[in-house]
Amino acid sequence: MTSIDVRNLTKEYAGRPPKRAVDGLTFSVEPGRVTGFLGPNGAGKSTTMRLVLGLDRPTSGTATVGGRPYTALDEPLRTVGALLDAQAAHGSRTARNHLRALAASHRIPDRRVDEVLAGTGLAGAARRRVRTFSLGMRQRLGIAAALLGDPAVLLLDEPANGLDPEGIVWIRELLRGLAAEGRTVLVSSHLMNETALFADHLVVLGRGRLLADVPMREFIDAHSHARVRVRTGDPVRLRATLLAKGWAVGDAPDEAGRWVVEGASAEEIGAVTAREGIPVFELADERASLEQAYLALTSEEAEHSAAASRPRSSALEV
Numbered sequence: 001m002t003s004i005d006v007r008n009l010t011k012e013y014a015g016r017p018p019k020r021a022v023d024g025l026t027f028s029v030e031p032g033r034v035t036g037f038l039g040p041n042g043a044g045k046s047t048t049m050r051l052v053l054g055l056d057r058p059t060s061g062t063a064t065v066g067g068r069p070y071t072a073l074d075e076p077l078r079t080v081g082a083l084l085d086a087q088a089a090h091g092s093r094t095a096r097n098h099l100r101a102l103a104a105s106h107r108i109p110d111r112r113v114d115e116v117l118a119g120t121g122l123a124g125a126a127r128r129r130v131r132t133f134s135l136g137m138r139q140r141l142g143i144a145a146a147l148l149g150d151p152a153v154l155l156l157d158e159p160a161n162g163l164d165p166e167g168i169v170w171i172r173e174l175l176r177g178l179a180a181e182g183r184t185v186l187v188s189s190h191l192m193n194e195t196a197l198f199a200d201h202l203v204v205l206g207r208g209r210l211l212a213d214v215p216m217r218e219f220i221d222a223h224s225h226a227r228v229r230v231r232t233g234d235p236v237r238l239r240a241t242l243l244a245k246g247w248a249v250g251d252a253p254d255e256a257g258r259w260v261v262e263g264a265s266a267e268e269i270g271a272v273t274a275r276e277g278i279p280v281f282e283l284a285d286e287r288a289s290l291e292q293a294y295l296a297l298t299s300e301e302a303e304h305s306a307a308a309s310r311p312r313s314s315a316l317e318v
């Protein structure tokens, strides 16, 4: 089983001032699950992927695949498949010839080209020149290239980019299938609702640093507030009882007649209403979405860094 291991990884680009794109990053991407790689624009996701793939040299620290740097792998394409830039294929080549050239240079048999073309829905377009491809088709071709060497590890930068709804469902199932086969799958995305449907685990970056490395469920629970919706036959008594017990209840129910109780769980509200004999028709914990949890974390982080970078004098003025 092959994991990706990033240890104290730092990448500084030269310039005035120099740009620290990745800053002391440590995390592992484990096999058998899809890891979503999240972070605002410029957080360092692509740079990290490029460092793992040996396309850039780290300023310090290491990035290894199965314990070895990418550049030291015997058969890199058979170990790691990557999609970084879907525009990378030569426009004048046909899709099939593009993949055949790639296969030949890595001693991969031609029949594998036809397999990946079929697997990515491109069999019918195999003899068309890449320049005639839509963005979604180029994306599928990039994924076909990543799968060519039947690799144990996949790194995909925004794979759903340009795909239509059918393509998005296809990529989701593909990613889950690859993880179910025991592969290591790292996928960057800005589409939170989509990521919630395919990722089991999350690695979140902010300004080149690690903000979170946790299972999806834990991430959502940690960055969302408890909240319950309850529909009752006796709203006056429900509200009075809950307010008397110190819960924050909204002034009016939602359009479906449910009252929102902040900071409570369904178990707590269920116990109180049962004890008090208040009729309850509907009672449910409200689960935050990945998007809400992600925005909560990144805004906490933005506030934190704004506070940290405030000049000392203003801190003294307070």
Ligand SMILES: Nc1ncnc2c1ncn2[C@@H]1O[C@H](COP(=O)(O)OP(=O)(O)OP(=O)(O)O)[C@@H](O)[C@H]1O
Binding pocket: 013, 014, 019, 020, 021, 039, 040, 041, 042, 043, 044, 045, 046, 047, 048
């Ligand atoms: N070759 C380079 N030279 C100088 N700065 C760079 C270079 N490549 C990236 N950067 C800078 O490093 C930071 C991290 O960029 P990176 O592309 O890794 O972020 P990202 O998380 O992938 O962003 P996005 O979500 O927009 O793709 C950014 O501030 C970017 O401008």
